[in-house]
Amino acid sequence: MLRRLASLATAVTAAATLTLAGLPAPALAASVPCRPVAGSPRCSVWTGKVAWVADGDTLLVDVNGDGTTTPRSIRVIGVQAMEQHVYSPKAAKRRGDCHALEATARVERLVRAGNGVVRMTAQHADSQSRNRPLRSISVKINGTWRDIGEDLVRHGYALWLPFAGEWAWDSAYELDEARASTEKQLMWDENYCGAGPAAAANLTVWANSDADGDDGGNLNGEWIRIGNHGSAAVDLSGWWVRDSGLRRYTFTAGTVVPAGGAVYVHVGQGVDTATDKYWGLSAPIFTNVDPLRNSVGDGAYLFDPQGDLRRSFVYPCQVGCGSPLAGKVSLKVKYGGVERVEVVNVSDEPVDLQGHVVVSRYQYRFEESTVLAPGESMVVPLAGGRAVLDDRGGEVRLQTSDMWTVACRWWGTGKC
Known part of the structure; x- marks a missing residue:
């Protein structure tokens, strides 16, 4: 939407x-x-x-x-x-x-x-x-x-x-x-406002702007994910996330993102847990990319209690784009009859699909670590087994979370 x-x-x-x-x-x-x-x-x-x-x-x-x-x-x-x-x-x-x-x-x-x-x-x-x-x-x-x-x-x-x-x-x-x-x-400059907490933290931000189905009916499918790729847990008490407008969600005392783990902030309402927080908003906030309507993207931002912008996620990627999977994975697509999409590791070393998305008329996100050994492949779940690929033409892409294309396969009227 x-x-x-x-x-x-x-x-x-x-x-x-x-x-x-x-x-x-x-x-x-x-x-x-x-x-x-x-x-x-x-x-x-x-x-x-x-x-x-x-x-x-x-x-x-x-x-x-x-x-x-x-x-x-x-x-x-x-x-x-x-x-x-x-x-x-x-x-x-x-x-x-x-x-x-x-x-x-x-x-x-x-x-x-x-x-x-x-x-x-x-x-x-x-x-x-x-x-x-x-x-x-x-x-x-x-x-x-x-x-x-x-x-x-x-x-x-x-x-x-x-x-x-x-x-x-x-x-x-x-x-x-x-x-x-x-x-x-x-x-x-993440130190402009002063010395903030967890200076060495290896945090990431990922926003899902396009929830499954109708965004307005699936507010919690739109989220900001704070990931921790470091070896130590990070206390997010007093940190806050925002979109490009003035809307702000502040993490309550005791919120911790564990080493190797993540904390999600869902746009809608719900009961907070250690890993899933709820903003409580009544409408979607992230703009979907839609060239036909002159919509080019949006962003999500993570600030520490000092007011320093520590991490950001602006989509689609414009500068310094890329992926460690480039040249290491390929896609196999069967679009007629029983549909099938596979991601294949064509390299001689393990690859981790985390932070990537398979995009067609349906999206599948690799939110957590998903490692393929050399030569290994995995079948991507497609909308609960429902047909989502148009036999007349289309394309399937493996993209980074900020929409840089790593691999693509097309057929018929599709185009990569």
Whole structure:
């Protein structure tokens, strides 16, 4: 099921009080390409003067042509800065989570460099978040319009956040986030906020964005998995996970991920156990990849109590992709009659399928260690024995959890 963030209505923040309701809609000045690249969709465009910067993703702007000199609270498309709790035009009075004030200061510097003048664009004039117009905001520096959102994501000041209907920036921002992560830019520096616990922990994060069946009817099939590949248990008390929005799940005291084990956070409701926790949300939160609907992915993030981003999972993989299984496994597929999919170890050493997924019209996830000896194969369970492969054509892929294809087999109208 495709999900996009139409608003941040579930996130109650003080920034919402900055919204100025009841103002007349600004007049449209023109339309421009949303991004300066070939094939970009067109965007409506407005201009204005910044009154002050509320936080890393919200600016108060006197919008030209709206019939008033009263500034409007504008929410920046495509980014999510860390939470700020005290808002003020004066930097010394602000308070917020680690990285929040840095993002606000970065936006202020960019706005000053552009003499306070901004250009605002959107694919849909009525796009909004908590009654704030949603706009991509740029400043002109040395004669060139510079995208504030892209700058924030590329330099590690904010996370990439997809919004419904405003998809023109998503692919670029997702790539920017991947590069910032690889380069350990700002919030991707896991020691930036201070010395956190379990510094040497070998943890992993994996989010399942596409639950079996209808996502809305299988909320607990959508989860975040915290794995421990180290030799010692890790106490997760006070750690927290989030999606790209403001939703946060904090691990209670005594939560431990054992060596070689994992803890799951399921999106829906349930009774907590040592290994399975329940977020208690009422709707799916992770956006599925769906190119036909311009949906390019999403992310899950693990923070320690200091506020450092310790691990992340952004899908599909954009930078540094790969798998230790590359060239070592193959697929055998029988799609007519009694269906059969096999994963075969074609190498001369054991391989572990953990962290990989067999994908067709049905998915099978290797969540725990599954080792194949050299030459050994295993039959992949397919939807309880039901037929899931189309005889007319299709493909079966073995992918990493972040959707990098390790092996593929196709037939008929399928394509690898």
